[in-house]
Amino acid sequence: MTQHNDTQHLTSNEQIPMVTVNNAPDATPATLWLIDDDAALRLVLADTFEDAGLSVISFTQAQAAWTRLNDVLQQHEAADQLPDVILTDIRMPMMDGLSFSDWVHQHFPKLPIVIMTAHSDLTSAISSYQTGAFEYLPKPFDLDDAVATIYKAINYQPNLVVSSHSIESNTNVSTDTKEQPASKPNVAKSARKSPKAAENKAQEKPKPQTNNNPSGIIGQSQAMQTVFRAIGRLAHSPITVLITGESGTGKELVASALHEHSPRAQQPFIALNMAAIPHDLIESELFGHEKGAFTGATTTRQGRFEQADGGTLFLDEIGDMPYSTQTRLLRVLANGEFFRVGGQQPVKVDVRIIAATHQNLEALVKQGKFREDLFYRLNVIRLPLPPLRTRPEDIPALATYFMQRAAKQMNSAEKQLHPTALQVMQSFEWRGNVRQLENVCLWLTVMATGDTVMVEDLPPELLENTLSPPHHNQSSIEATQNQQHNDGAYSPKQNNQNNQVSQTNENQSWQQALAIWAEQSLQTGETDILQTATPEFERVLLKAALNHSGGKKIAAANLLGWGRNTLTRKLQQLEITASDRQDN
Numbered sequence: 001m002t003q004h005n006d007t008q009h010l011t012s013n014e015q016i017p018m019v020t021v022n023n024a025p026d027a028t029p030a031t032l033w034l035i036d037d038d039a040a041l042r043l044v045l046a047d048t049f050e051d052a053g054l055s056v057i058s059f060t061q062a063q064a065a066w067t068r069l070n071d072v073l074q075q076h077e078a079a080d081q082l083p084d085v086i087l088t089d090i091r092m093p094m095m096d097g098l099s100f101s102d103w104v105h106q107h108f109p110k111l112p113i114v115i116m117t118a119h120s121d122l123t124s125a126i127s128s129y130q131t132g133a134f135e136y137l138p139k140p141f142d143l144d145d146a147v148a149t150i151y152k153a154i155n156y157q158p159n160l161v162v163s164s165h166s167i168e169s170n171t172n173v174s175t176d177t178k179e180q181p182a183s184k185p186n187v188a189k190s191a192r193k194s195p196k197a198a199e200n201k202a203q204e205k206p207k208p209q210t211n212n213n214p215s216g217i218i219g220q221s222q223a224m225q226t227v228f229r230a231i232g233r234l235a236h237s238p239i240t241v242l243i244t245g246e247s248g249t250g251k252e253l254v255a256s257a258l259h260e261h262s263p264r265a266q267q268p269f270i271a272l273n274m275a276a277i278p279h280d281l282i283e284s285e286l287f288g289h290e291k292g293a294f295t296g297a298t299t300t301r302q303g304r305f306e307q308a309d310g311g312t313l314f315l316d317e318i319g320d321m322p323y324s325t326q327t328r329l330l331r332v333l334a335n336g337e338f339f340r341v342g343g344q345q346p347v348k349v350d351v352r353i354i355a356a357t358h359q360n361l362e363a364l365v366k367q368g369k370f371r372e373d374l375f376y377r378l379n380v381i382r383l384p385l386p387p388l389r390t391r392p393e394d395i396p397a398l399a400t401y402f403m404q405r406a407a408k409q410m411n412s413a414e415k416q417l418h419p420t421a422l423q424v425m426q427s428f429e430w431r432g433n434v435r436q437l438e439n440v441c442l443w444l445t446v447m448a449t450g451d452t453v454m455v456e457d458l459p460p461e462l463l464e465n466t467l468s469p470p471h472h473n474q475s476s477i478e479a480t481q482n483q484q485h486n487d488g489a490y491s492p493k494q495n496n497q498n499n500q501v502s503q504t505n506e507n508q509s510w511q512q513a514l515a516i517w518a519e520q521s522l523q524t525g526e527t528d529i530l531q532t533a534t535p536e537f538e539r540v541l542l543k544a545a546l547n548h549s550g551g552k553k554i555a556a557a558n559l560l561g562w563g564r565n566t567l568t569r570k571l572q573q574l575e576i577t578a579s580d581r582q583d584n
Contacts (some may be wrong), residue, residue, distance in 0.1 A: 029055040030154045035065050035088035035097070036116075045087070045146070048565070052147045062095035064086060066103065073107055085153045087132075087146075090117040090124060098131050105132025112153040116141070122217050122228045126261045136232060138225045144563030178404030205317035217253050220400050221391035227254065230383050235261035240333070242318075242378045243356040245385030252316060252358040254385065258354060259312040267311030270304050275317040282325050284341050293342025305338060307347040313387040318378065319359035319370060326371045333377045353378070392426040398434060399425060402441035410445055417444075421455045423515035428462050516518065539574050542567070 032054045036042045039060070046056045059065045065086070071077040080127045086104065090097040093173045112134035120138030128136040136145060219227070234241055235258055243251045252271055259269045277285050284293075288303030303312055315321070321329070332338045333353060337346045339436040353376050364370035388395070399417055417425070430436055440459055448457040448487050455463070514533070521529045541560060549555035557567040570576075 024270075029053060030084040031055045031057065031508045032150060033057050033059065033065055034085045035059045035062050035086065035092070035100075037061055037089065037092045038574065041221055045143075047372065048143045048147065049150065052150075054150070057083065061092050062097055062100040066095065066100055069108065070105065081367045082108070085150055086111065086113045087137075087150065088115060090115060090128075091119065100129050101128070101133050102131035108192075112156055114149055114153055115438055116146075120220060120225055120228070122231060122257065125225075125232040126235055126257075126456070130236070132417065136229055138228075142563040143565045146349045165248040211272050216258060216401075217250060218401055219394045220397065221386075221392065223386035223391050224394060225386060227383070230381075231257050231261070234258060234381060234383070237265060238262075238264075238352050240353045240378060240380045241383055242354070242361075243354065243385065244298055245356075245358065246387050246431075246433055247358050248433030249385040249387060250434050251385060252314065254383065255312070255314040255316075255354045255356065259314075259352075262312070262352070264311050264352060268308050269312050270308040271314040271316060272304050275320040279322045282322060283328065287328065287338050287340055288343075289341035290343045297342070300340075303340065305332060305349050305351055305361070306347060308351045310351075310354045312354060313436060315353065317359075318355040319357040319364055323371065326374045330371065330374045330377060334372075365557035383455065388430040388437060389428075395426045395437065396422055398437055399441055402438045403445065406442045406445035409442070412445060412450065415445060415448060415451055415453050417453045418455070420515045420519055421453050421458055422456060423511055423518075424455055424462060427509055427511040427537075538570060539576065542570060542574065542576065 017064045032049050034042060034046055034049070034056055035058075037060055042058050042060070046058050049056050065088075068081070072079055072082055090101060097115055097117075101115060104111055104113055109132070113417065114135045114137055115128040115131075116137040116139060117128075118139040125136050125138070134156060136151050137149060217224075217227075219225070231254065241255075241258060243254055245251055255271070259265060272285065274282065279318040284297075284301070284303065284305050286305060288301050290299050290305055291297060291300045328338060330350075330381070332351075336350060338349050339346055361370055361375050361379070365372045365375050386503060388398075393525070396417075400423065403417070404414055425437075425440075432439070440462070443459055444453050444457065450457075518529055518533070521532075526532070540557070545556040545559040546553075548558060552566055553567055553571075558563050560567065562570070
């Protein structure tokens with residue numbers, strides 16, 4: 001690893017597979033520029049990428065990398081000094097990664113940049129792609145995934161060769177570019193604190209953030225990061241998008257975000273729910289009508305397509321559209337033309353269509369209720385939204401946001417959720433998804449007494465579904481540990497915390513058992529209980545996965561959703577040795 005302060009890091013003599021651009025034989029190793037102000041994280045990442053066969057040059061800040069690139073631009077350095085890929089953080093002192101990425105994309109458009117950040121919200125994702133980033137890597141990320149992303153970036157373009165002629169012809173920057181403030185990345189106003197252990201840098205969970213995202217889409221889970229990536233990639237495209245997901249998952253919010261971050265943002269965004277309009281009025285609502293087209297049509301009226309001209313038309317619950325109207329919609333999607341009801345002249349519009357449904361359109365096609373050709377016209381890009389029950393880690397941030405909004409709406413003081421109440425909410429199934437959670441937060445703001453919402457203050461439906469779970473969903477920590485012991489695979493460490501948890505009633509879920517343990521620990525004056533519980537939680541899951549996979553590490557890593565390097569590191573951190581597990 002070469003660091004920009006000229007400190008040379010010597011690697012071992014081990015034979016490491018060399019990674020070249022486009023896997024070209026007899027070529028020099030591909031070069032990665034790594035930019036991060038966190039020294040420990042930078043060291044871990046550099047070692048990882050060097051082990052993966054890359055040549056790594058590290059920078060402590062974006063300004064140093066910008067200086068070297070600008071030297072190439074000004075022909076003070078040879079073009080062969082350019083890297084094959086750049087990996088940069090966003091929030092750093094002096095220069096932020098987004099402005100740096102934007103500058104690089106303007107002057108070196110073929111140089112791929114991967115942006116990583118612990119502030120993994122929708123705004124960061126969209127901003128990353130808008131600056132021309134090849135990929136957006138939200139923390140926490142697995143090191144194996146990071147290596148795979150860098151490999152893809154390297155092989156996405158042939159090795160960039162920039163001649164003096166191409167530099168002069170492909171940029172309008174004059175020789176005093178370095179002194180121009182507009183071409184220089186912005187100064188960052190915040191810096192991150194270094195985590196405690198270097199091995200946990202890439203996997204460290206970001207602290208819960210208050211939502212300053214104007215779109216209102218909140219989520220730190222991997223499922224929502226996938227949605228954020230999709231929005232970032234699709235926002236600047238005019239392509240048709242089909243959003244799928246259960247009711248209440250936020251389909252209209254996603255459609256609105258796609259519009260707000262698109263080139264059509266200054267034009268109208270028209271949302272129309274197909275299920276809320278009588279079938280005999282849908283055509284008039286969509287396409288408008290001429291005067292005298294039917295009884296009561298006393299004037300000519302523009303339809304939603306004309307109102308959305310130049311902008312975006314969001315067709316919610318598209319599966320409820322009448323079959324006859326589907327034929328007319330197909331024509332608009334094909335050539336942008338339609339006739340008003342009773343009209344003789346075609347009307348041409350430029351509208352981006354975003355459709356959404358909670359139904360299975362493939363099944364409707366088989367049943368003859370939805371046109372197959374229209375389905376393929378709409379299903380160009382499908383964006384599925386995850387139900388809330390599959391991402392319980394997002395519930396605390398969502399609940400905080402909705403409690404704040406409810407307090408403003410009701411002009412009252414904001415109420416805080418007790419950790420035990422929050423645990424109950426995270427274990428609830430939320431069949432109404434985010435919309436149901438929002439309604440519950442509004443209910444709590446009005447009905448709960450005191451400034452802190454306790455378990456007994458929760459709505460009855462939450463308590464009923466949580467305290468009496470179906471038998472097949474019961475999984476106490478005691479049952480899990482006893483099963484592992486009976487299998488003869490492991491002998492987990494027993495401590496006071498585990499003994500307290502293992503004495504829970506069999507009718508309790510493991511989330512309730514954990515909540516009871518947390519409450520008891522806090523009452524006895526313990527602190528840092530998360531630091532106590534997390535290793536034990538990971539130890540139980542890790543041993544269970546190893547037992548299930550017969551001791552095969554790669555299979556166990558897949559079961560846990562980890563990479564092989566992460567599993568190996570966790571085994572060392574948790575001091576799980578061969579005597580603790582059964583290897584086949």
